[in-house]
Amino acid sequence: xxxxxxxxxxxxxxxxxxxxxxxxxxxxxxxxxxxxxxxxxxxxxxxxxxxxxxxxxxxxxxxxxxxxxxxxxxxxxxxxxxxxxxxxxxxxxxxxxxxxxxxxxxxxxxxxxxxxxxxxxxxxxxxxxxxxxxxxxxxxxxxxxxxxxxxxxxxxxxxxxxxxxxxxxxxxxxxxxxxxxxxxxxxxxxxxxxxxxxxxxxxxxxxxxxxxxxxxxxxxxxxxxxxxxxxxxxxxxxxxxxxxxxxxxxxxxxxxxxxxxxxxxxxxxxxxxxxxxxxxxxxxxxxxxxxxxxxxxxxxxxxxxxxxxxx
Amino acid sequence: xxxxxxxxxxxxxxxxxxxxxxxxxxxxxxxxxxxxxxxxxxxxxxxxxxxxxxxxxxxxxxxxxxxxxxxxxxxxxxxxxxxxxxxxxxxxxxxxxxxxxxxxxxxxxxxxxxxxxxxxxxxxxxxxxxxxxxxxxxxxxxxxxxxxxxxxxxxxxxxxxxxxxxxxxxxxxxxxxxxxxxxxxxxxxxxxxxxxxxxxxxxxxxxxxxxxxxxxxxxxxxxxxxxxxxxxxxxxxxxxxxxxxxxxxxxxxxxxxxxxxxxxxxxxxxxxxxxxxxxxxxxxxxxxxxxxxxxxxxxxxxxxxxxxxxxxxxxxxxxxxxxxxxxxxxxxxxxxxxxxxxxxxxxxxxxxxxxxxxxxxxxxxxxxxxxxxxxxxxxxxxxxxxxxxxxxxxxxxxxxxxxxxxxxxxxxxxxxxxxxxxxxxxxxxxxxxxxxxxxxxxxxxxxxxxxxxxxxxxxxxxxxxx
Numbered sequence: 001x002x003x004x005x006x007x008x009x010x011x012x013x014x015x016x017x018x019x020x021x022x023x024x025x026x027x028x029x030x031x032x033x034x035x036x037x038x039x040x041x042x043x044x045x046x047x048x049x050x051x052x053x054x055x056x057x058x059x060x061x062x063x064x065x066x067x068x069x070x071x072x073x074x075x076x077x078x079x080x081x082x083x084x085x086x087x088x089x090x091x092x093x094x095x096x097x098x099x100x101x102x103x104x105x106x107x108x109x110x111x112x113x114x115x116x117x118x119x120x121x122x123x124x125x126x127x128x129x130x131x132x133x134x135x136x137x138x139x140x141x142x143x144x145x146x147x148x149x150x151x152x153x154x155x156x157x158x159x160x161x162x163x164x165x166x167x168x169x170x171x172x173x174x175x176x177x178x179x180x181x182x183x184x185x186x187x188x189x190x191x192x193x194x195x196x197x198x199x200x201x202x203x204x205x206x207x208x209x210x211x212x213x214x215x216x217x218x219x220x221x222x223x224x225x226x227x228x229x230x231x232x233x234x235x236x237x238x239x240x241x242x243x244x245x246x247x248x249x250x251x252x253x254x255x256x257x258x259x260x261x262x263x264x265x266x267x268x269x270x271x272x273x274x275x276x277x278x279x280x281x282x283x284x285x286x287x288x289x290x291x292x293x294x295x296x297x298x299x300x301x302x303x304x305x306x307x308x309x310x311x
Numbered sequence: 312x313x314x315x316x317x318x319x320x321x322x323x324x325x326x327x328x329x330x331x332x333x334x335x336x337x338x339x340x341x342x343x344x345x346x347x348x349x350x351x352x353x354x355x356x357x358x359x360x361x362x363x364x365x366x367x368x369x370x371x372x373x374x375x376x377x378x379x380x381x382x383x384x385x386x387x388x389x390x391x392x393x394x395x396x397x398x399x400x401x402x403x404x405x406x407x408x409x410x411x412x413x414x415x416x417x418x419x420x421x422x423x424x425x426x427x428x429x430x431x432x433x434x435x436x437x438x439x440x441x442x443x444x445x446x447x448x449x450x451x452x453x454x455x456x457x458x459x460x461x462x463x464x465x466x467x468x469x470x471x472x473x474x475x476x477x478x479x480x481x482x483x484x485x486x487x488x489x490x491x492x493x494x495x496x497x498x499x500x501x502x503x504x505x506x507x508x509x510x511x512x513x514x515x516x517x518x519x520x521x522x523x524x525x526x527x528x529x530x531x532x533x534x535x536x537x538x539x540x541x542x543x544x545x546x547x548x549x550x551x552x553x554x555x556x557x558x559x560x561x562x563x564x565x566x567x568x569x570x571x572x573x574x575x576x577x578x579x580x581x582x583x584x585x586x587x588x589x590x591x592x593x594x595x596x597x598x599x600x601x602x603x604x605x606x607x608x609x610x611x612x613x614x615x616x617x618x619x620x621x622x623x624x625x626x627x628x629x630x631x632x633x634x635x636x637x638x639x640x641x642x643x644x645x646x647x648x649x650x651x652x653x654x655x656x657x658x659x660x661x662x663x664x665x666x667x668x669x670x671x672x673x674x675x676x677x678x679x680x681x682x683x684x685x686x687x688x689x690x691x692x693x694x695x696x697x698x699x700x701x702x703x704x705x706x707x708x709x710x711x712x713x714x715x716x717x718x719x720x721x722x723x724x725x726x727x728x729x730x731x732x733x734x735x736x737x738x739x740x741x742x743x744x745x746x747x748x749x750x751x752x753x754x755x756x757x758x759x760x761x762x763x764x765x766x767x768x769x770x771x772x773x774x775x776x777x
Contacts, residue, residue, distance in 0.1 A: 199467065238444065
């Protein structure tokens, strides 16, 4: 144990710099110095090159290449310097333990209590007023949260812009007719007063040539002339359910790969989605336009606390 | 050393970030793009998207700065994670460094969050989909979810256009400020407590052995700053990252194939994918599916991580100060728990690529997903005992895991050969321990507290010796 304090010694003020740990690590310092100097010089050239490249508005690769080599050279030279041309050590230093002794701890607590008692003892009423005023401010300070940050959710989660009689329009406002889609194709449609709407987005699919598509008991009239329409917002995490597989008649969400059975009320058959996509009831009016019988009968998109556990 | 990389990539982030703020327009306002990138000409995009494209194509050095910024963010989070693993597996978080571990975990969470905010604000199709998912995650929180979501977004999704400016101010001001402050505390505690050290070379609990701060460390670490920057620059110059003009602007009803977040959010995306389609339905209320993988899972993980030093101390009863690091093999239980949790998150990370893997391996998506569901249960259960066994074997095997040393063959005067084991590091003198007479040693100034217990003539030194 004794040699620890003997041969290492930054704490030893009059230690000789001839001590072995003051020697540099390099066996041949002159050569290492030359190498580091050369590396600095390379970085100098590269920095100058970067300046020229920037002046001339060169390509990204040339800008980054020159600047990168500049930094690389500079850094490498510094590391060589620091590793090989500084005292090789090892050096030793004392480390005071962090532990606070029992006495010091007790004294700190005692001081705290004694001084505090002068300020706060018998000032109960003052303290109560401080608390009361602070509490009022604290509550008032929360007002901007609910009054200006954004509207409260209220009923906005439950409704979309789809109404009884809404035309099914493409994003550029064209109303779709029953004759517009070929069997097996699909379109993204919106109500006319919410074109491009993130929540109203609805996927319209013509699953067959003709006849009513009955996806579920109670939805006998929802799918006229081979059409069905579902909310395009995934019930899992809200991504657009954008991929339709014609052969299997399934909709796939590209984000987390939930799969929905289009002819069976879009029930999820694979992946994390917990609920079917809400279906939009359709009808074809006298002029052949596709229209909504009503809005969705449940909130579209992912679940939320107040939604309740329907279906 | 790994922590230094994290620190320096943060400096790179600050420097490049300031540059980017000079040109980026944090606004969701629609504008029509007329610029040098022809394929987008005439498209309606947000001002944020347009300014990011202009920043990449028109501003001198802009693309380099943008790509550097993005690469540095990846390096930042990556080095924090690796640094944290090092500290965890070597027990560097033990007393008196519990608080610094806590700060470190907080920094990691903030770094991940700020990374997400940063890649979200260009308002492109991929990151926009990420924002949509983030909204759904917020919405899924019981009691307050719908309020949090609408208040943050300024209304039901996509809100009133305030999400880009709000993410922006969080990204460039609020989170960096908190990170900056915590980083100061992290380093301040490091200076006060001094670095931990491994056994050997004369290192003890009450000393610090190694290279001095001045000049050796200062010179080397400056070199490190430049090297970290150099790596960010070279990546930014030669490896394209986040080419948003190829993704296009965010349109709520558009989506693309292979939508993956940056790597540090991958585990979250994977968790969302492997989660079975369960929800909890209560009378009039529900706990949505997304809550379990994206709020509950990280909530539990991060809380346990933050509390780990105290949890471990509770189980081991070890409450004394440690400045000497453990070898991971000496602490098989801790190492096995860490490896097991890490393996779980690796599997989740892999699961974020189910669609890409299915395509690449030409197997059905269902097979890939079901395999990942099985793997994320099985892999941690296998990793634990295997790690435990390796650790116990290593700590029972002499010389295992130690640095190999050369034998120097020397020819003696008599013409014979003998082998001398070389020094562990060149120039480091080995301590030669001489046998001493045990009975003559006065232990009274070495130990206070309870008397050493003697069983079968073996002295057991009590744990809390001073």
